Amino acid sequence: MTEKRTAVIIGAGPAGLTAALELLRRTGIRPVVLEQDVQPGGISRTVNCNGNRLDIGGHRFFTKSGRVQDFWLKLFPLQCAPAKDDLLLGRALFEPKPGCAADPEKMDAVMLMRNRISRILFLQKFFDYPVRLSIATLRGLGFYRTFKIGLSYLKYSAFPVKPEKSLEDFFTNRFGRELYRTFFMDYTEKVWGVPCSGIKPEWGAQRVKGLSVWKAIQHALMSGLPGAKKRQVETSLIDRFMYPKLGPGQLWERAAEQVRELGGEVHYNSRVVRLECDGRRVASVSARDKASGSETSYKADFVFSSMPVRDLFAAFPREIVPEGARAAAAGLQYRDFITAGVLLKKLKLRNNTSIKTVDGIVPDSWIYIQENYVKMGRLQVFNNWSPYLVGPKGGVWLGAEYFCNEGDSFWNMADEEIARLAVSELEKMNIAASAEVLETAVVRSPKAYPAYFGTYDDFSRARSFTDGVENLYLVGRNGMHRYNNQDHSMLSAMTAVDNIIAGRTDKGKIWEVNTEQEYHESK
Structure with missing residues (x-):
């Protein structure tokens, strides 16, 4: 009997688990997923904090x-x-179906519509995100600032x-310098x-996509028209989205199962x-158990890597990597969270607002903190993502988000100090009382x-080397050193599996994912 081929997949986040399931559903290749954390999901994991789930x-x-859908x-x-809050508010964001089994009040494995x-x-005022050309926006900014923004x-x-x-x-170029300084500069520099001025424009192309003042005006006009198609709307402008009942990690836990x-x-x-190589191929991948310290080597016919490129290059034998590629990978930087x-x-x-909410809490899923007198960058109101993220004590469950560098003074603060800072900043902004x-x-x-x-300017050198390793596929956000959304990370993995099935050696199609304003669509 012919032995099954094996794909070693580094990382159990969206890209890694998508690759594993695609291989199992579409090929005879057996995936072995190696994850350094204690749970799946990567940055899409959900952390249980004493019964409250944190996304x-x-x-x-x-x-x-x-x-992907x-x-x-x-x-x-x-x-x-209806979900718990749908019942309380008498709303229907979903499409009712007779005999429906996907009832969030009766089962957990369900997607909510939010x-x-x-x-x-x-x-100290609220403005729509993305910024909309509305009376409320103009009133909040004042005539003089609005006039300057328009000019x-x-x-x-x-x-x-x-x-x-x-x-x-x-x-x-998309918003004018005045609007950029008003709504984008401070927040982006916090991130x-x-x-x-020191960041490459590719980040904006991948995250803000085709959004501009003109697109915002078009969206405001079109959103009131019947038949406006969701798939023609820029990602930053969507009005509704799906969300797993118990957070994104719940879906990736099911995928791993x-x-x-x-x-x-x-x-x-x-x-x-460590990666052991045989010519232009990875022959095996070695992983160390973080608890016992023991190492296991896994034979690899294919390797999918979603681990940070810098760490991937450190695992290659030094003698096979060109110095320019190694230096490019070693100098890549990251922002921690x-x-x-x-x-x-x-x-x-x-x-x-005019939007009905449970107990009158603010309706936002996210609040972007543009105030420059606090370090907090963004605030999540988890109740509005899913009421089931809130534990048995009830109340309002918030996530105060901070951007930093691993090892800096903020990262090295004790958990208790960070929590105290978050509470004090919530008080300072009149959001909550301690x-x-x-x-x-x-x-x-x-x-x-x-x-x-x-x-980053030299990343092409690192990519040139990895593209030349025949059975290695870089996928996902950190794997490709690209600020992908979750669905782009999944598409990169799907495209890599397409390559294997088609016998295609050129990896260009994988790198094309998330390079245009519109997503690459496939039915």
């Missing part, structure tokens, strides 16, 4: 790819009966910055820790330390964001 960074399940719904069906509401907190937008529409060398240029059920392997606490979970009896901030705090938790996420500075 790291917030993960909307929205895609323009029918292929089918993958999600094959794991979790879309609700067709309203996407995000706002910017600036000057600046017209100026840079007529005379854009050329060539576009930085993220500052990217934002200026990256460096001036926008299914990998094992279908004959694959998933190993946790396994940190990849800390979430302070804060459970409160109630918020000081009240819902002053007397209402029930409990706190702190979750750290290293290498959450691949950075577009450091040696």
Whole structure:
């Protein structure tokens, strides 16, 4: 009997687990998934904090790819009966179906349909995110600032910055310099820790996509028209999204279970330390158990890597990697992320919108903190992502998000200090009172964001080397050093499996995922 071929998959995040399930469903190749954490999901994992579930960074399940959507719904069906808050509010964001089994009040493995509401907190006022041309926006900004924004937008529409060398240029050309300085500069510099003038424009192209003032105006006009198609809407402008009942990690936990059920392997606490090569191929991958320290070597016919490129290159035998490629990989930089979970009896901030909410809490899933007198970059209101993320104590469950560098003074602060800072900043912004705090938790996420500075300009050297390793496929956000959304990470894995099935050696199609304003769609 011919021995089954094996694919070693480094990382059990969206890219790695998608690759594993695609291989099991479409090929005879057996996947072995190696994950250094104790649970699957990567930065899409959900952390249980004393019964309250914390979604790291917030993960909307929205895609323009029918292929990705089918993958999600094959794991979790879309609700067709009301969730807890739907019942309380008498709303129906879902499509009711007779005899529907996907009832979130009766089962956990279900996708909820949620309203996407995000706002910017600036000057102690709320503004729509993305910024909309509305009376409320104009009133909040004031006549003088609005006039300056309009003039600046017209100026840079007529005379854009050329060539576009930085993220500052990217934002200026799409929004005008005044609007960029008002709503984008401070927040973006909180995220990256460096001036926008020092960041490559690719980050904006992949995250903001085709959004501009004109697109925002078009969306405002089109959203009221019947028959407007969701797939024609820029990703940053979507109005609704799907979300697993117990957070994104719940879906990836199910995916990992299914990998094992279908004959694959998933190993946790396994940190990849070495790749052995035979010519232009990876022959085996060695992983160290983080608990026992023991090492296991896995024979590899194929290797999918979603681990950080810098760490991947450190695992290669030094003598086979060209110095230019090694230096490019070694100099890649990352931004790290800390979430302070804060459970409160109630918020000081009240819902002053026309949107009905449970107990009158603000309707936002995210609040972008543009105030420059606090370090906090963004605030999640987990109740609005899913009411089932909130534990048995009830209350309002918040995630205060901070951007930092692993090893810096903020990262090295004790959990208790970070939690105290989060609570004090919530008080400073009049969002909550410290007397209402029930409990706190702190979750750290290293290498959450691949950075577009450091040696990023030389990344093509690193890619040229890995593309030349015949059976190695880089997938996912950190695997490709690209600020992908969750669905793009999945598409990169799907495309890599397509390559294997087709016998295609050129990896260009994998790198084409998330390079245009529109997603690559496939039915």
